[in-house]
Amino acid sequence: MKKDKINFSYESLWKYIIRPTRYNYSEDLLGPTNFYYRGKVYQRKDYELLSSMGYTMKCSFVEPEISYRPKDEMPLVLYLHGNSSSRLEGMRMTEELLKRDINLFLIDFPGCGLSGGEYISLGYHEKDDVGVIIDFIETLPGVGNIGIWGRSMGAATTMIYAHKDPRVKAICVDSPFADFKKLAKELTLKYANIPNFILETVLSFIRNTIKKKNGMDINLLKPIEAAKKTFQPALFIHAKNDELIGYQHSNDLFEVYKGPKFIKLLDEGGHNSRRPTKITKQIGDFFKKYLNIDNLDFLLDEKETILDLEEKEGNEENKINNIDKEEGDMNTIQKNIIASQDKHLKNIEQNEKEHIEHMKSCLLKINPKDINSNG
DSSP states (O other): OOHHHHHHHHHHHHHHHHSOOOOOOOGGGGOOSEEEETTEEEEEEEEEEEOTTSOEEEEEEEEEOGGGOSSSSEEEEEEEOOTTOOTHHHHTTHHHHHTTTOEEEEEOOTTSTTSSOSOOOTTTTHHHHHHHHHHHHTTSTTEEEEEEEEETHHHHHHHHHHTTOTTEEEEEEESOOSOHHHHHHHHHHHHOOOOHHHHHHHHHHHHHHHHHHHSOOGGGOOHHHHHTTOOSOEEEEEETTOSSSOTHHHHHHHHHOOSSEEEEEESSOOTTOOOOHHHHHHHHHHHHHHTTOSOOGGGGGOOOOHHHHHHHHHHHHHHHHHHHHHHOSSOHHHHHHHHHHHHHHHHHHHHHHHHHHHHHHHHHTOOHHHHHHHO
């Protein structure tokens, strides 16, 4: 193999990590800026914030109009999307939060959606962006306790960030990785069984290239180290059939996590699949419980499981379902938006499959003789 072909393979691999396909979309898909739901009028306000690296971040905040607020201070969930995704992903979660009187804040991370920037960093710089966002959220009127709900890259970001900020009262992490280097090795061995010394050479090259491109050190992407010192209540979600990030990553994080914790391993779906309604309801109830508690210190000694959470959700969910029957579900416009968001997730899943196939092809082009002869 010629050196230029080797370089092409390396370039494809580092781009796969920090410059995935950007999901461009029309802001119309975020839905109307004002809508009626369950007897209340809600509004979506859009903002532009500067990231920690100086890039524009597109953000949205969904809350009731002031005359419809049930109380002066309302809890809020910050949703952090996954790789190759956008805030559009989080709009799918609006219903389960709003019906529990929890407001929602959404962002496009730098390098994603409609935000500025060329690269992502899988949590390395995004953790600092979360700090910027929460600082801004605290300037908004009527914000109570804050939770974070992250998926994939957003889940890893949540894990890396939460222990540093006591303003975050509860977290839900869906499909996080525990250690990026470990994940990279797992994927490489799964899709191209190449010798370990080649793998180490490839990872070393990629690490150096990425550090030059965006200042990120992939060897420091270890959410599992943060989990050992994080005490907020946490709910872990992971699909058993996740082909990108194995569910053992969530198991590993759960094992060392210090705070009150729950874990739910799903028998259906994959990495980018829409979660079943039962699961999103459990997530909504999790946030309703922990974001409406003023003092969480006493919870540190609790030994709860996801089964406890499921048992406690029953009465509250019955109340919510009764109201839904009386007042109707999300209006037709919102349902159409949800359908478009489901299509969004399917597109992300297709892009991920194409990325993996391309990565496999690139890895198979690299062999020991080429490494030894070209350096």
